[in-house]
Amino acid sequence: MSEEKRCWLDPEDVTPRKGSIYPAPFDAPVAGREKRALGDALGLTQFGVNLVTLPPGAWSSQRHWHANEDEFVYVVEGEVTLVTDAGEQILGPGMAAGFPAGRPDGHHLINRTKTPVIYLEVGTRAAVEQAQYSDIDMKARKDGGTFVFTHKNGDPYP
Template sequence: MEKSKEKSHSWLDPMSVAPRRGSIYPAPFADPLAGREKRALGDALGLTQFGVNLVTLAPGAWSSQRHWHVHEDEFIYVLEGAVTLVTDAGEKVLRPGMAAGFPAGKADGHHLINRGDAPALYLEAGTRAEREEAQYSDIDMMARKENGRFVFMRKTGEPYP
């Protein structure tokens, strides 16, 4: 591990981790995520086998476009506020203390929406697969992990500009 990424301790104050705002999706798919902030706690603690993010969704914000992963499991645990989980089966409001899991390879697109009037806070954990593909249920987009980063393209494989 690079010296600059090593941690001298195994704890941190989550608010000391700079948030990533919005999304890396191509336009216009990033717009509903403008009110999302992620704090990469797993990265800050030097974890390499799975990621952990502390996510804040502002009122009206989405966690992502509705998607599913081929190789990576995902898990969320609601800490504050309420989020609406949207899947192929419909919608379910999740409140503090509730959790949801999304097994790798299960073709059931999911995302969270904050339909309330206060911010929602949840933990998100997921596998860090070397190879990955994500399918987006409601839009003409898919993603492949290349050199550790997601590249977004149309479902035909044509890249977005």
């Protein structure tokens, strides 16, 4: 095979990232989450694609919404609870949810079952982004690099 990246892969060959980059204590509910960055492994630059596994009890994230990035999830295996400003909805295999950029509807997924949930997560890769967290004293900002988390008043986390 040449030095070029191939256009296909087996997700099992992609090393999963476990947990999140949230500051403590907000990282605890997300600690068991595993993401396989399929888009990165395939060289995609305009949008991200992650294959996510949520073990029983794990959350996808803190409840949040993005100013500049669209998000889409598609459930592959298991049942997961989608929590939004409107309430809760069970999503099963083959079901999808979408969150347009700039719509202030805090959302996340929670695995309240006894078996793992697997879903695809697809999102825009905006260079400049702000995320608001609905239920906690946190916001995030990205300006070309990685997210920086602060209190809602702008004070940094230690």
